[in-house]
Amino acid sequence: MAFIRCRQSARVEAGMAQYCPWCDQPFTPRGNGGRPQRYCSAGCRRALEQALRAWAARQLAEGHVTVAALQHARSAEPRNSHGRTQCPSDADL
DSSP states (O other): OHHHHHHHHHHHHTTOOEEOTTTOOEEOOOOSSSSOOOSSSHHHHHHHHHHHHHHHHHHHHTTSSOHHHHHHHHHTSOBOTTSOBOOOOGGGO
16 A cells, blocks of 8 residues: 555646545645546545535525526536536636
8 A cells, every 4th residue: 555655645746636626735636437426535525525515505595696597607507418427627617
């Protein structure tokens, strides 16, 4: 396990790391395919999603956003042929 940590820290030092938007810690994204990794762990991803849900609920309760506005924003998202929301490309981020 120490060997893996050394390799990861070397990759971080070589500038191959990203920073987790939740905890701001550097991490080396997995390289096994799938969607691009944006968070250092599932726990950080869940914490951010929970905070976003709580923030949105407060905005709704305080009248800063309406249900209709949320529905309109969701209907304006691009969809793929299966009716699912498309993920933005890396160029869009």
